[in-house]
Amino acid sequence: MEPKSKLAGPDRAAVLLMSLGEEAAAEVLKHMGPKEVQRIGTSMASLSNVSKSEVGEVLDDFVTTVEEQTALGMGSDDYIRNVLTSALGKDKADGVIDRILLGRNSKGLESLKWMDPRAVAEVIRLEHPQIIAIVLSYLDPDHAAAVLSFLPERAQPDVLMRIATLDGVQPSALQELDEILERQFAGNMNVKSSSVGGVKSAANILNFVDSSKEGLILDKVREVDEQLSQKIQDLMFVFANLAEIDDRGIQALLREVSTDSLVLALKGADDTLKEKIFKNMSKRAGEMLQDDLEAKGPVRLSEVEAAQKEILSIARRMAEEGEIVLGNKGAEQMV
Structure with a gap:
């Protein structure tokens, strides 16, 4: 029996789209979000030497999947809401449901997802912090996180606190948001009430903020509300939390991380995480890493933090793609 293709999800999607032809592929891409388009576009640009058997396998899988689909429940918002809530639980499903059911009526908001972070910041920077x-x-x-970094520094802690304490969106706030986007894009919107924001959302955004700014923002939040600051920090996935990933996940992560970044990152790591890393390397690789750590000497804290952020970014991407499971308190929000 011929071995199954090792093509990853985005690569398989790219093979399928490239097999469809330009017009059909364009029609499919129109229905995807910015992240999906970017991932699949990157795969389309980098694919090479795809065998005929791999193309055949992708097409066969697609045909099989399509043949198994039915129209049952199609178009029923209640059906979709109930199924997703049963499958994922209410907290995890709410964000997905908002994206699917409410997002389709929020064209102005959706358009922001395609914009450069600096451009989004320009659109919203003079608005009320609650709207931001x-x-x-x-x-x-x-x-x-990228948009937040382009906002005035004095406004960043206030905006993050408002995200953390956001419990649903009031009709008046939505109306104001409606008017802002209507002015900017001359579009009509019909935005429904949505359960956006919360401490998890704030923590997840702060995870992606540059280390130097992350600390300043949290310090400012702590000055105003120490309890809220602690809640946000508890839900953040920090470098030390990598020790909670299972062995298979650590091994997969190490394959994606450069040795230089790993050496820098481990200069600021605790013994528990170091032991976890060494445990999941071959004896020879572990000895070489230990030698590199000892030979590196003192390094700037900013360099260590930057390397840790880089590795955390890779871990989150892998978690989003289902390759690993992040094992901290905030894992449910990020996976």
Whole structure:
């Protein structure tokens, strides 16, 4: 029996789209979000030497999947809401449901997801912090973090606190947001009430903020509300939390991380995480890493933090793609 293709999800999607032809592929891409388009587009640009058997396998899988689909429940918002809530639990399903059911009526907000972070910041920077908080809550965490970094520094802690304490969106706030986006894009919107924001959302966004700014923002939040600051920090996935990933996940992560970044990152790591890393390397690789650590000497804290952020970013990407499971308190929000 011929071995199954090792093509990853985005690569398989790219093979399928490239097999469809330009017009059909374009029609499919129109229905995808910015992240999906970017991932599949990157795969389309980098694919090479795809065998005929791999193409055949992708097409066969697609045909099999399509043949198994039915129209049952199609178009029923209640059906979709009930199924997702049963499958994922209410907390985890709410964000997905908002994206699917409410997002389709929020064209103005959706358009922001395709914009450069600096451009989004320009659109919203002069608006009320509560409006900014609502907008950032709708964006993907990494995108929201980039937008947050382009906002005035004095406003960043206030916006993050508002995200953390956001418990649903009031009709008046949505109406104001509606008017902002209507002015900017001359579009009509019909945004429904949505359960965006919360402490998890704030923590997830802060995870993607540059280390130097992350500390300053949290310090400012702590000055105003120490309890809220602690709640946000408890839900953040920090470098030490990598020790909670299972062995298979650590091994997969190490294959994606450069040795230089790992050496720098481990200069600021605790013994528990170091032991976890060494345990999941071959004896020879572990000895070489230990030698590199000892030979590196003192390094700037900013360099260590930057390397740790880079590795955390890789871990989150792998978690989003289902390759690993992040094992901290905030894992449910990020996976």
